[in-house]
Amino acid sequence: MFLDPRIIILFAANALLLFLCLLVNSSLAPLSLYLVVLGPMLVLPALYLNHRSFFLCTLLSGLWIDAALPSSFGLFTCGFLVMGTPIAMARIRFRAEHNYHPILLAHLANFACIVLLTISEGLQYISSPAFWLQLLITTLLSHAALLIIAPWFFNLQRLLFEICHVDTEPDEFPML
Amino acid sequence: MAKFRLDKFKPIVALGLFLVAWWILPAIAKSFFRVSFTEFQAPAWIVSSYLDDLEGFWARRSHSKIELIEAGQELARQKAFYQLLDQRNKTLETEVLRLESILDMPSRREFRYEVARVIRRDLNAWWQQIVIRKGEDYGISKGAAVIFAGGVVGRVVEVNAFTSRVELITSPNFRMAASFEGDVRPVVYQGVPQSGFGNPTGEVRDAPQDLVANTQDPLRLVSTRLGGTFPPGLMIGNVSWLEPGSTGIFQAGTVQLDKRLLSLQEVSVLIPLNPLNYDRDVP
Numbered sequence: 001m002f003l004d005p006r007i008i009i010l011f012a013a014n015a016l017l018l019f020l021c022l023l024v025n026s027s028l029a030p031l032s033l034y035l036v037v038l039g040p041m042l043v044l045p046a047l048y049l050n051h052r053s054f055f056l057c058t059l060l061s062g063l064w065i066d067a068a069l070p071s072s073f074g075l076f077t078c079g080f081l082v083m084g085t086p087i088a089m090a091r092i093r094f095r096a097e098h099n100y101h102p103i104l105l106a107h108l109a110n111f112a113c114i115v116l117l118t119i120s121e122g123l124q125y126i127s128s129p130a131f132w133l134q135l136l137i138t139t140l141l142s143h144a145a146l147l148i149i150a151p152w153f154f155n156l157q158r159l160l161f162e163i164c165h166v167d168t169e170p171d172e173f174p175m176l
Numbered sequence: 177m178a179k180f181r182l183d184k185f186k187p188i189v190a191l192g193l194f195l196v197a198w199w200i201l202p203a204i205a206k207s208f209f210r211v212s213f214t215e216f217q218a219p220a221w222i223v224s225s226y227l228d229d230l231e232g233f234w235a236r237r238s239h240s241k242i243e244l245i246e247a248g249q250e251l252a253r254q255k256a257f258y259q260l261l262d263q264r265n266k267t268l269e270t271e272v273l274r275l276e277s278i279l280d281m282p283s284r285r286e287f288r289y290e291v292a293r294v295i296r297r298d299l300n301a302w303w304q305q306i307v308i309r310k311g312e313d314y315g316i317s318k319g320a321a322v323i324f325a326g327g328v329v330g331r332v333v334e335v336n337a338f339t340s341r342v343e344l345i346t347s348p349n350f351r352m353a354a355s356f357e358g359d360v361r362p363v364v365y366q367g368v369p370q371s372g373f374g375n376p377t378g379e380v381r382d383a384p385q386d387l388v389a390n391t392q393d394p395l396r397l398v399s400t401r402l403g404g405t406f407p408p409g410l411m412i413g414n415v416s417w418l419e420p421g422s423t424g425i426f427q428a429g430t431v432q433l434d435k436r437l438l439s440l441q442e443v444s445v446l447i448p449l450n451p452l453n454y455d456r457d458v459p
Contacts, residue, residue: 019220026297029440033370034300051187055194067213070303070334073206079197085191089184121302125348130371134301137372148333 004053006167007045007060009160014041014061017153018068032134036117036142038065038112040102040153042080047089047096047105050171058084071121079116083109096170099151106150107143114139179334211336218339225295225309285404287321290314294440295339301369304347308443311336319405321446326434328399329443335349340445344437345412346376353402354380354412356387356395362402365412365431376438378431383418385427391416397431407446408419 021037028034062077069076076125076174087094087105094101120135161168186371190409193342292308298306303387310316322329322342334341343350347367354365380397389395394416399406413431421428 022296022298023224025300026295029299032299032370032438037326049191054186055190059194063209063213064217067210068217070298070305073210074198078195079459081191081194085187089187117302125301125369128369131369134370134372138301 003056004049004171005164006049006161007057009051009164009166010049010057010157011044011064013153013157013160015043015064018065018148022068022086033141034138035145036110036114036138037146037149038076038113039067039108039146040150042084042109043087043102043105044096044154044157046084047091047094047102048170049088051088053171054084054088055081071117075116075120076113079113083112091170099154102154103147103150106154107146110142110146111139114142159161191387192447202369210217210349214336218336221295221307222338223307225293229293232233264345285401285407286449286451287407290316290445290447291442292316292340292445293442297438297440299344299346299370299438303346304350304367304370305333306342306344306440306443308340308342308445309338310445311338311340313338314445315447316340316445317447319408320448322443323406323446324436324443326436327413328406329437329440331405332445342443345378346433346437352406352412353400354397356383356415357386357398357409358372359387362400363397369413375435378433379428380418380431381421381426381428382414383421383427383429385425387418388391389415389418389429394432404448405446 017040018039021035027078033148041061042058045054045061049057058080059077060079065076065080066073087109096102114135122131122135158168179299200283208276208325216343219368275305290310292310292314294306295309298307299306306329308322316332316335318335320332322332328345328348330342331352332340333343345352345365348369350367352360352365355362361384366379366381368377368379370376387395394414397412397415399410399412401408411434413433415429415431418427420426420430
């Protein structure tokens with residue numbers, strides 16, 4: 001099949017996670033708290049799909065996030081592909097069927113997203129201690145939340161594969 | 177010797193080609209993508225906002241009749257009070273118009289108030305914005321002023337078909353002309369990065385040297401008609417300390433903003449009835 005149906009499933013799961021995350025952030029605003037939970041979105045597409053499908057899924061997810069967030073358009077479209085391509089190329093080294101490696105990758109990718117956002121949107125505030133304080137709180141809270149969200153999200157994606165009767169195993173491994 | 181295989185670099189080459197293509201892609205195409213994806217997402221946010229309203233409706237339905245009667249009585253009292261204020265307001269407005277005609281003053285900008293529900297808040301270290309449930313469908317335009325019961329909220333920075341994005345006054349990207357209550361000399365208000373602890377704050381600059389502020393008697397910073405976006409006299413915040421600024425000529429200080437800015441439910445967008453025509457109105 002030209003288009004892997006898992007692209008749609010993974011993209012829909014990413015859109016759901018983003019929507020829920022922004023809803024929670026909206027409710028947390030009076031407490032000046034914010035969650036960045038973007039890392040898990042690029043892990044399973046990179047570990048499960050072949051290169052062409054991974055590229056399409058990650059491109060769509062990036063465009064979706066860029067449209068939802070006030071960041072400059074293209075930041076996550078390009079950023080996700082740059083972060084996901086090394087994971088996809090080295091996926092033979094990771095066990096995609098268990099959660100341990102995907103969770104570690106999700107944390108790394110999430111931290112990279114926070115760094116990307118800071119470089120892109122926050123460079124003009126780097127002299128402000130208030131900015132760094134809020135950034136530290138956001139980072140700690142996001143990674144604490146990710147300890148719970150990432151396993152749930154990966155299990156949800158695998159469950160959706162089973163419910164939709166699509167291939168539940170990763171595609172052929174790339175050559176290293 | 178193992179053969180060197182180039183096909184393993186295919187993903188890197190594809191990524192490089194994509195990045196180059198994205199870089200040379202015309203801005204109009206990127207704008208098209210952004211608008212398409214944003215409009216595609218908007219219904220989900222609008223539906224969630226209506227569901228929120230429905231939840232509030234059912235929560236209120238669970239109140240007892242006694243509670244509703246008490247709330248009705250309280251509302252009746254407030255209505256009577258506001259009717260009195262309205263009468264006084266009309267008298268004062270007539271007086272102002274009479275004096276303006278005597279002094280031959282230029283006409284003021286008039287606004288239409290469009291009340292809109294807040295459907296999302298994005299308040300963090302990188303940006304300070306909210307999304308409201310009205311857009312081009314209600315004639316909202318980019319740059320329009322947004323206010324609430326406590327004063328200035330911010331400015332519309334993006335308008336979509338059914339939603340708009342508002343930059344809050346807490347954002348470091350937000351700047352406006354202001355003045356202290358009872359003093360016509362203009363000063364500059366600017367948002368600053370928020371620490372996340374305590375009330376939101378801003379910064380006032382270019383305040384004259386003779387102004388003195390202290391915690392017992394803080395100065396009230398209000399909007400002015402300079403810039404044409406905001407009507408005069410809207411509350412921005414309180415300034416309880418002023419100190420010499422970096423130039424030494426003027427003073428600067430921290431503005432304590434309203435804490436309700438972080439939990440806004442409803443705001444009003446000011447839509448000018450006679451929009452400024454820069455070719456015609458600017459000398």
